[in-house]
Amino acid sequence: MSPRPSGPLAQVxxxxxxxxxxxxxxxxxxxxxxRRLSALxxxxxxxxxxxxxxxxxxxxxxxxxxTAGSETxxxxxxxxxxxxxxxxxxxxxxxxxxxxxxxxxLIWHRLEPWGDSVLGLERLRKRFILATLSNGNVRLLVDxxxxxxxxxxxxxxxxxxxxxxxxxxxYQSAVDYLSLEPQEIMMVAAHQYDLRxxxxxxxxTAFVMRPLEHxxxxxxxxxxxxxxxxVANDMVDLARQLGL
Amino acid sequence: MSPRPSGPLAQVxxxxxxxxxxxxxxxxxxxxxxRRLSALxxxxxxxxxxxxxxxxxxxxxxxxxxTAGSETxxxxxxxxxxxxxxxxxxxxxxxxxxxxxxxxxLIWHRLEPWGDSVLGLERLRKRFILATLSNGNVRLLVDxxxxxxxxxxxxxxxxxxxxxxxxxxxYQSAVDYLSLEPQEIMMVAAHQYDLRxxxxxxxxTAFVMRPLEHxxxxxxxxxxxxxxxxVANDMVDLARQLGL
Numbered sequence: 335m336s337p338r339p340s341g342p343l344a345q346v347x348x349x350x351x352x353x354x355x356x357x358x359x360x361x362x363x364x365x366x367x368x369r370r371l372s373a374l375x376x377x378x379x380x381x382x383x384x385x386x387x388x389x390x391x392x393x394x395x396x397x398x399x400x401t402a403g404s405e406t407x408x409x410x411x412x413x414x415x416x417x418x419x420x421x422x423x424x425x426x427x428x429x430x431x432x433x434x435x436x437x438x439x440l441i442w443h444r445l446e447p448w449g450d451s452v453l454g455l456e457r458l459r460k461r462f463i464l465a466t467l468s469n470g471n472v473r474l475l476v477d478x479x480x481x482x483x484x485x486x487x488x489x490x491x492x493x494x495x496x497x498x499x500x501x502x503x504x505y506q507s508a509v510d511y512l513s514l515e516p517q518e519i520m521m522v523a524a525h526q527y528d529l530r531x532x533x534x535x536x537x538x539t540a541f542v543m544r545p546l547e548h549x550x551x552x553x554x555x556x557x558x559x560x561x562x563x564x565v566a567n568d569m570v571d572l573a574r575q576l577g578l
Numbered sequence: 579m580s581p582r583p584s585g586p587l588a589q590v591x592x593x594x595x596x597x598x599x600x601x602x603x604x605x606x607x608x609x610x611x612x613r614r615l616s617a618l619x620x621x622x623x624x625x626x627x628x629x630x631x632x633x634x635x636x637x638x639x640x641x642x643x644x645t646a647g648s649e650t651x652x653x654x655x656x657x658x659x660x661x662x663x664x665x666x667x668x669x670x671x672x673x674x675x676x677x678x679x680x681x682x683x684l685i686w687h688r689l690e691p692w693g694d695s696v697l698g699l700e701r702l703r704k705r706f707i708l709a710t711l712s713n714g715n716v717r718l719l720v721d722x723x724x725x726x727x728x729x730x731x732x733x734x735x736x737x738x739x740x741x742x743x744x745x746x747x748x749y750q751s752a753v754d755y756l757s758l759e760p761q762e763i764m765m766v767a768a769h770q771y772d773l774r775x776x777x778x779x780x781x782x783t784a785f786v787m788r789p790l791e792h793x794x795x796x797x798x799x800x801x802x803x804x805x806x807x808x809v810a811n812d813m814v815d816l817a818r819q820l821g822l
Contacts, residue, residue, distance in 0.1 A: 411757070463720060473757040476707060476731045487720045489732050493755065511737065513655070513717040 338577035343563060345518050346538055346576075349458060350467035350490065350508050352499075352523035353475065354390075355547045357455075357569075358445040358482060361386050367441045375429045383549060385425055390548075392417035397469060397498040407496045409471040415439045442470070443477035448544065452483055454569020457578045465490045467508050467521065469498050488512070500531030509535070522572065526559060533561060540564040540572055582821035587807060589762050590782055590820075593702060594711035594734065594752050596743075596767035597719065598634075599791045601699075601813075602689040602726060605630050611685045619673045627793060629669055634792075636661035641713060641742040651740045653715040659683045686714070687721035691728065692788070698813020699729055701822045707731045711752050711765065713742045732756070744775030753779070766816065770803060777805060784808040784816055 338344070354360050361383070368382035396413040399405040418439050422430065430438065455464060465488040466475050475489045490508055497503040509516055516536030523529050524544040533539050541562045545554050558565050566572035582588070598604050605627070612626035640657040643649040662683055666674065674682065699708060709732040710719050716735045723730050734752055741747040753760055760780030767773050768788040777783050785806045789798050802809050810816035 463724070472732065472755040480707070480731060487724060488716065494738055511716040513715070
């Protein structure tokens with residue numbers, strides 16, 4: 335346990351978290367579920383790691399189309415379902431029933447946390463208000479919190495503002511709903527673009543490194559921006575650096 | 579523990595709760611805080627029970643003006659502060675500093691739960707998604723949950739929709755954000771008007787009787803509507819009746 339921070343960080347009252355990749359390990363969870371489905375269907379051979387990567391990759395362009403205004407609002411559950419329908423064709427998966435597909439799409443509601451997440455969040459919650467600030471829809475984030483035992487005080491979601499990060503309205507919603515000044519909120523994320531967008535509004539920033547987010551072979555961008563207030567190896571390290 | 583309910587109640591997946599009066603006992607909390615302030619200021623004599631009742635009474639007409647459109651959006655923190663400024667004049671309280679008044683207004687963020695609330699909610703959470711559906715603003719509800727250890731999965735608030743119960747948009751927001759059908763949600767409240775408005779959208783309803791909400795001398799309306807799905811003495815009784 336480090337001393338409680340002084341200086342600008344002493345003002346922080348709430349932490350807002352990116353969830354996918356930062357708090358939960360979507361890739362391993364999807365691969366495990368895919369393998370379970372394969373096993374149920376006579377060990378159907380599918381490259382599940384590639385499937386997981388491509389499923390996740392469909393997410394950003396769909397959200398960007400919403401942000402650019404070329405597509406009306408669509409929530410993440412529906413973005414993933416549309417991508418799933420495309421991917422089962424591409425991977426030649428014709429052995430899943432509609433019921434199984436609907437259930438498979440809900441794997442995003444049952445992702446496993448990184449090993450340090452729950453302990454780190456429990457420690458951080460002793461002093462800070464903890465909120466998601468995620469592009470996931472509300473029900474997805476609620477189910478995920480119940481499944482992975484994530485102790486959120488508030489679920490802030492793109493669905494509440496109908497905009498996706500890094501749209502400024504997302505960060506503004508945290509300021510408004512938490513009734514705090516931007517410098518009283520610290521954005522916690524494994525992705526630089528998310529932290530930079532938060533910093534533009536005046537948030538404090540914590541970069542949590544997740545080198546395995548896209549698997550052991552993918553080179554994650556771990557470039558540390560000098561402007562980040564905290565750089566942490568994981569959530570327990572973040573708690574330690576904040577004196578908890 | 580009763581058997582798990584069958585029939586229409588078996589469909590229920592989430593419970594949405596009124597908070598002020600139903601989950602927390604605002605009257606006793608305000609009286610206690612008022613008496614603490616009096617003691618700090620030479621035992622200044624104030625009729626704190628009357629003060630508490632009148633403070634709470636200012637809440638409904640202010641919200642009704644928002645609903646009627648004769649006043650633009652104002653959140654509950656500000657409704658209470660405006661009422662506080664009026665009441666300190668009326669009760670001749672000229673011995674509180676601006677800092678103390680600001681802090682006193684935040685008593686609504688630190689109300690005590692009824693004795694059965696936390697145990698009942700913990701039991702209910704084993705099977706149901708628990709959400710507030712309250713006219714309180716988000717930060718107030720978050721602070722209250724942290725203070726009183728209320729295990730909400732989601733904080734649904736008037737502030738998210740800029741409308742106050744019994745405005746239909748409030749109940750609709752629970753349907754939308756929880757991604758459920760109305761009959762999969764049970765509204766839990768100590769107030770008939772709230773349950774009737776929820777039932778109009780198709781919610782199930784649980785009437786939790788709080789005869790002491792307005793103090794021992796006030797006759798609370800405990801009329802049971804035949805259409806209520808459950809009538810409970812408290813939250814532990816509600817859990818029991820739902821098989822938990």
